[in-house]
Amino acid sequence: MSENENFDPQAEDGGPADDGGADQQPEKGDSQTFEEIVEGVELENPEEQKADDLPSREAQLESLLAERTEDLQRLQAEYVNFKKRSDRERNAARQSGVEKVVSSLVPVLDAIHMAREHGEVTDGSGFKAVTDALEKVAADHDLSAYGEVGDAFDPYLHNALMQIPLPGATVVSVSQVMGRGYKVGDRVVRPAQVAVSDPDPAALGDQDAGEDAPEADGESPADGVEK
Structure with a gap:
């Protein structure tokens, strides 16, 4: 082996010999410094504030x-x-x-109602089975008809088409029904088409006379008063 085979230039200059990298500095990025970790975070310095204020x-x-x-x-x-x-x-x-x-069923229900009034819906017929089925569907959806002669007139429920007197009426009443009204629950689908009557003066007169007449078995206000 020659003399220069293990020659170390640093050893010759008086520097430390290469010990295999034990004293080498870590490369940048191998670890984070404290300043890098807390970068952007505001820290409270306890020395700048009193202990009671914290x-x-x-x-x-x-x-x-x-x-x-x-x-x-x-x-x-x-x-x-x-x-x-x-x-x-x-x-x-x-x-x-x-x-x-249900609004589309209203004309059909009107036709069924007219057929019933004319006696065309008879028991045992196929037409009655159909009408019963349609009326059941309407009832299942809470569809109901209203409008009868003698009902008190309500502009929300009735559409007045003409005026026809009604004997015995004490209020503005329905005197004739040309088309029944329909409601779904409390909501009016179609108002009833009706004729109305003003109160009958004769009925009002009889009502007033009945209210003013003294009782048969009762005493008059003057009875029992000493003269």
Whole structure:
């Protein structure tokens, strides 16, 4: 082996010999410094504030809990309002669809009603089975007919077409029904087509006379008064 085979230039110059990289510095990026970790985070310096001014850990947790509780309550209220609004819109859409369907049945029900009045719907006939089925469908959707002679006139429920006197009427009343009205629940689908009558003066006179007449077995106001 020659003399220069294990020659170390640093050893010759008086520097430390190469020990296999044990004293080498770590490359940049191998570890983070404290300044890099806390970069962008505002730290409170306890030396700059009094100990009494610093909030305790319990106070900070209570404040954070109150904020999160308020956020949760607000979200819950928004969800409840959204659910109520959705339910109202769904019910309104369903009701509108039902009214649209049953409104198309009104002319058919009018024809069935006229056929019944003329005696064309007889027991055991196929036509009666059909009419019963249609009326059952209408009843299942809460569709009902109204409008009878003698009913008190209501402009919301009745459409007055003419005036025909009705003997014995004490209020403005329905004297004739040209077309029945229909309702789905409390909502009017079609008002009744009617003739109306003003109160009968004779009936009003008889009513007033009955109210003013003294009782047969009773005493008059002058009875029992000493003269």
